[in-house]
Amino acid sequence: MSGAEQQKQEKQQKMRALLQELLQRAGNGTCADCGAADPEWASLTLGVFVCQACSTFHKANPNISRVKSVYLDPWQASEVEFMASAGNDAAKAKYEQKIPAFYYRPTHTDCQVLREQWFRARYERDEFVYIEKQEPYSTGYREGFLWKRGRDNGQFLSRKFILSEREGSLKYFNKHDAREPKAVMRIETLNATFRPAKIGSPNGLQVTYLRDNSTRNIFVYHEDGKEMVDWFNAIRAARFHYLQVAFPGASDADLVPKLTRNFVKEGYMEKTGPKQTEGFKKRWFTMDDRRLMYFKDPLDAYARGEVFIGSKENNYTVLSGLPPSTQGNRWPFGITIVTPDRKFLFACETEAEQKDWIAAFQRVINRPMLPQEYAVEAHFKHKP
Template sequence: MAGNMDRNAKALQEAWRREENTLCADCKKPDPDWASYTLGVFLCFDCAGIHRNLSGISKVKSIRMDCWEEGQIEFLMQHGNAKAKAKYEAHVPFYYYHPVHTDCLVLREQWIRAKYERNEFMKPGKQSPYSNGLKEGILWKRGRDNGQYLLRRFLLSEREGCLKYFTKQDAKEPKVAIKIDTINAVFQPEKTGNPNGLQITYLKDNKTRNIFVYHEDGQEIVDWFNAIRAAQFHYLKVAFPVASDQELRNRLTRNFLKEGYMEKTGPRQKEAFKKRWFTLDHRRLMYFKDPLDAFAKGEVFVGSREQGYSVMEGLPAGTQGSFTWQHGITIITPDREYLFTCETERDQQEWMTAFWHVIKQPMTPQEYAIEAYFKLRP
């Protein structure tokens, strides 16, 4: 009896330590220590929690804490993350967003449900809710001025290259038509206070505009998110025919590099520092009075080191503007210096890391055009 237990434990450890199983099958978090003995995949704690809700499809146990039957271990030995990926992710569209462990719950849950519950990627042609170039539906949209969420009709048209929304369901003309190539979409459950909250950021007259939407159904809001990515991908395929699919995917919707409060002072560097909410969307550092504001109060372009951009810890000696927070940051551009302060040293270091991440990257031709616009602004 003891010998069988030892053999089972050894077999379980052998399956667990195979290279293909060292990352969570669903979110790629290292060292997953749970497994589904009905799907044959190794999972992190959080993804295992989602699998528990897949009634009749996935049964999970802890590798470290639970007892395993011989048949369950044999099933894991015969399967594993690589075989599951080949089966359940065989036809994932190139534009489809693959959530990682740092992404919000709705993205991770819908990715798992799409794979194992709805079998969306086992055969081609099952992705029509977000892949056919046209999506229409009702979303709750936050009002720009009063903050109240109201039902609005949205229409995404790949052929027209835009996302529209209408204030009335039977309206002929849209309130806004947003060019698909200017859109970024980011899930913001904490900022919006809604688990399915989505922030859509776009450029209007080369100024950043935010709208906040949600849908009660997680699958529907994630379908909208991937429909936007699909439309962007196909637009870019036409606009940049020689670019690789990987290059185009890198230009689709992206998470903000960093968000949070800092204090800032004005161009004369004598004004009192004011607390603002900052969002770093690659090379655009935007600041808002409130995190849910529709328009940024201002923006700073963060270029590359080769073009004379840099970031320095602390503030210049003799800074005259009064400030509350003590952890300073100076962004150096070819035209001026921008001064900020952070509440904690950790915030300061995280912002510094994010700025250097951008500054170290060479600029694209499109980013040179954006930089030129910033320099021409009054």
């Protein structure tokens, strides 16, 4: 190795050592964009350290950000000095000055559209520096057209939607000039969760609401990712203001987790009926908080049935396996849920799925019931 090459190598070792020191600084040990641990990339234009997944958004937008690998790319002294003068905490102070409490901050487990629009909202559109840029989701009223899946034919058709915080509802209309809405969804029971793979669109959103205390689903998307994320945050804003009125003493930290929720778990299992004499049937199951719903098809509007999952203090338990006398299940890995009134029997295709479902049920059962959940439980017990 020549003397010049050795000098160059020593310089890069020194640069890497300095970068390692910077990663130890407060705020730099997690991704500036999604919070994932141990970021391995850095933006030379924004001065932030980001994870591998978030670096893809930076790489795709060189007009906003130029990135280098902390460990693999060569670094100039001036670049390292810039990173030392900036860092994740400084970027947060600059780009996140006025984030509304209801605005959803994606994590590394969230879908692509949420993470990409978070990147654009902060670094490209300056949405959290200028409050007027938040109007699409913060005014309490939003209307527009979304592609909605038809309940019977499965086709996605353009439908007009109106979200009104004042009226406490999200409505959609089957005809563009219709006066009466096809459905009125109360903000009180509204939930929105991105389900791109299930819906078949990268911007697919599943909206659920309660009607007569039973869950209803609608599936929507928009070609424009910003449009769909704006709808999602508008729903969260409406829910936030509803909950502020409903729980006047609650803090933002108490209310924000209640705005929208992802499902605890979804997937196929087999089930049998209450007398356990009929055969097992394959169904799509969705665990939404304490409601275990089952559908013939994942994109059905209505559940075929729902099971309330209470807490261990109220005599709910989950067991691995099925009672010895059980017959009719094709899938070998059984689950028994014991409630105060009866047993529910399910079967999974693989042992891994059985373990995942049992862990999901256990998390819910280990959580004490809230006062309002007793009323939900009572309704399930008195269902005809």
